[in-house]
Amino acid sequence: MKTPALVLIVDDQALGREVMASALEADGYALRFASNGAETIALAQSIIPDLILLDVMMPEMDGFETCRRLRADQRLALVPIVMVTALDDCDSRIQGLEAGADDFVAKPFHRAELRARVRTITRLNRFRTLLDERQLAAEELAHAYDATLEGWSRALDLRDHETEGHSRRVTELTVCLAEAMNLPAAEVAHIRRGALLHDIGKMGIPDAILRKPGPLNDEEWKIMRTHPSLAYELLSPINYLQPALAIPLFHHERWDGSGYPQGLAGETIPLAARIFAIVDVWDALTNDRPYRQASPSDEVLEYIRSQSGKHFDPEVVQVFLRLMSDGVIAQVMRSDGGYARRPTS
Template identity: 65%
Template sequence: MKNSITVERNLNTKEGKQVTVEVNISKLDNDFLLGIAHDITEIKESEEQKLKRLHLLKTLYNANQKFSESLNLEKVAYEVTRTCVEDLGASLAWIGHAEANGKVTVLYQYPTEHPYTKNLNVRWDDTPEGQGPTGVAIRTGIPQVIEDITTNQRFEPWRMKAVTEAGFITSAAFPLATRGRTFGALNIYSDKKGFFDAENVQLFQTFAHQAAAALENANLYEKSTRRLQHIQALRKVDMAIAGSIDLRVISNVALQETIRELNVDAAAIFRLNPYMQKLEFIAAYGFYTNIIEEISLSLEKSFAGRAVLERKTIYIPDIERENEDMPKDLFRVEGFKAYYAVPLIAKGHVLGVLEVFMRNPHIVNDEWRDFLETLAGQIAIAMDNAELFHNLQQSNLELLKAYDETIEALSYALDLRDKETEGHSIRVTELTLSIAKEMGIPEEKLIHIKRGALLHDIGKLGIPDSILLKPGKLSDEEWEIMKIHPVYAYKMLSQIEYLRPALDIPYCHHERWDGSGYPRGLKEKEIPLAARIFAIVDVFDALSNDRPYRKAWPIEKVLEYIREQSGKHFDPQIVDVFIHLVEKKFVSRLGD
């Protein structure tokens, strides 16, 4: 056989079944042709299945990649629904979110302009509108497939819209669930009969699992972002409270944040006059007119009064239907449709009411209501603080004074234990502060330097007396133990939030400019500035005062030693400042 060719042909069997055969035709030596045919139908079908699965896996992979590129809920929802239609062959896809009130809201759909979901009434509770595929999928967590929309009774409420207007034949709903909680459903529609075969159902179910994780992550991110915005709004109110005792100033800030964060149209604050049993105007924001400023509300005959008496939030979804005595001119002129009244309660006492007005009511969730009540709580605190501000400020000053006196007493006790000369800690603290001021260190940092200087040797509380008070030279082993005392200081003070900013000196004042110090071997500007200043002061005080084991050095000798250690033990720049300051202000006093 010299030449051969191979061809594939689709043939029909006598039973009418189409098969694919591979024919190999060879020319024999005697010019005869030899043809051999193989039925490769199963092989071709297997290859087609593999290619299809490969395409679907690629589609799932690409979708997952797209999901990971964004934490914007709308963008993720768009990509989920677009993939269902453009890549997986559906006619329409929409994501339904299960609301706490039993309603299913349309989060997103593709194609975005498709009219089917407009005014769509779908629920997930046990109502007739909750018996369709979406509601059942959410309730049970099991995919629901409607093979034929035209005949399935469960689709009755939406059949006309789906079949006549949209031309759908079949539909399915796949639960969206993460961490054991179903939060919605992915709803798919097709105009092709048999679209939801077993393979497609498995495919969409897998895709729904991916989509649920991506949607939940985006939702959590957006919730976190909103909460951060809420925290920032509360922070602004806190800053207003801390920065002013003028209730109107604080109220204006709070009202602006209320309107911005809650997306409402107007808000007002009224203060309770317990003697007149009236609510009196304090501040308002978002109103077209000044009518609100002239209003005084009765406790017995107003929504706000009801909020005070019942000590709970009052919600009026449709003001026009209410017959209760209220400022109707205000609502008519301003065009308000819905209303909230939240009592302002501080320390168990109702101080007033926060009113919120909406011209175009919208659905709110528990998070929205919680934030409204949190803002009301902040406003109540502001009201209370306006009266108590002076007492609180005085108490804070007394508390800080008590803290610092305690630190000074502890510093004195440390001097006594270490047998330092009397007043050592006070002297080094004063001199350290003088240098810090000379170097232009901001006033707000000086208090932390002062506390750090007073507590510079607090870590020695962890050193045994046998080592700390040893009259002779320490052994190598004892010296290694002694060198741990800055670490003890760090462990002690870092547990106290009030003293954390003062850690630099107790932790680092034994570090040396050339890196030969302890406990971490820091060098040059790796050493905190406060510790570099204190290192010079501590050595100066130690050498210029009598100790049990030696007499004080003359001031000139001490200064010469400090000059000699510049660039070795000490920061050269600080040495210059120190020498100048000591020669200018302290030599005569310290030499006496």
């Protein structure tokens, strides 16, 4: 059963409270009453009404001051306040608006007008509250999803001890690079999820290949190169992850078209994947692997520079090199616990 809207009626005169109540009682509101400013504030804090009908001319604390104090309470800041007043001059209305009133009803009021105002305002407030609750629920659900994704990412890293921490590191650097390219925050959020899950397809690669201590042979490489497609098959049924699929599916594509799985070239490769590709190579080459030691940072930077227009998008390379020169990349690495890198040459 739908809960009736809760209306707090404030007037220092009993007759004034009764007249407003009689105008509204047929509409099924839950009505509460207060006779002065202090009582209004205490009751409003207790019940959090859907609307306050506030008389202006009250002793000790008038409606203007009461309204200001109600607005100063964070819990009541968005509760609609309608001032009911015999003051009909412009200065009084301005004073009311400055105090935080949302609307005015002039005394003596027309019953039908009061009912219409109250009906409209309570419906709008209920709708706003519902939207706020749904937004909060959506945010909580998104946090839960993201926590699950991070769990998947850690599980993959733990499966391959030699690359432990790789997913976390490349995610932070990818977000840094995406932000430096002035991408919208919503897009960066999807990029972060895609970076976390970039290697999720390797869950389908046999351990004998994934953890082989030496170079892979041709047949093993053929199997290894299926991991982007495996990632797509795993993630694509999940609607929440649809905007994040570019990195898991396309992060091994190359600017010159020599990559896999689809041989895309240039700007046909999604920007998120082009951004991630540089970070992925940087992290792979500056960290030890079972079959080789990490390379010095200076050598890796020179390699990345040489691959501009071949493996990597030239524009993204320039931004990456600028961040490296400005020390931003190093700062991100330090904040993430550092890399197991060899010293720069």
